[in-house]
Amino acid sequence: MTDNAQATAVPGWVLKFMDAIDTLEFSEGFAPLTEDTDMFFGTAHIHGVEAIKEFFVKIDAPLNITHEVLEFWTASDGVRLLRGEATMARKSEPDQAVRAPFMHIFYLDQEEPVRIRTLRITAGPLQTDAVM
Secondary structure, three states, X not given: OOXXXXXXXXXXXXXHHXXXXXXXXXXXXXXXXXXXXXXEEOOEEEEOHHHHHHHHHHHHOOEXXXXXXXXXXXXXXXXXXXXXXXXXXXXXXXXXXXXXXXXXXXXXXXXXXXXXEEEXXXXXXXXXXXXX
8 A cells, every 4th residue: 555645835844843943932832742742853763741851951951952844744544744944053052053854753642732642853964063
């Protein structure tokens, strides 16, 4: 069986999620996450919305960061694919910004309201010495 993803407009919940990561203000943007959500970021496995929030605070608090969604696709069985670029710089060196590509794969438990079962994130390549 062949299953193809279809390019679609970026839904509001995705834009709110990206904004929550940028601002570290998690209220509405993190509403799709639950205590059962699993997130895989590179080799890290984080379970539950509170642990996911803590993870983003740990990696993003030292940075000025913005995520730009470039493409979004919808596939069957609740799979959503996102391609974007992040612009980031250490807060202590805001003029030394770098850009890094990223991909998010969302596996939804339900569509309305959206609930995310699993989120897989890959990022890079990245000039890590510029921001870490």
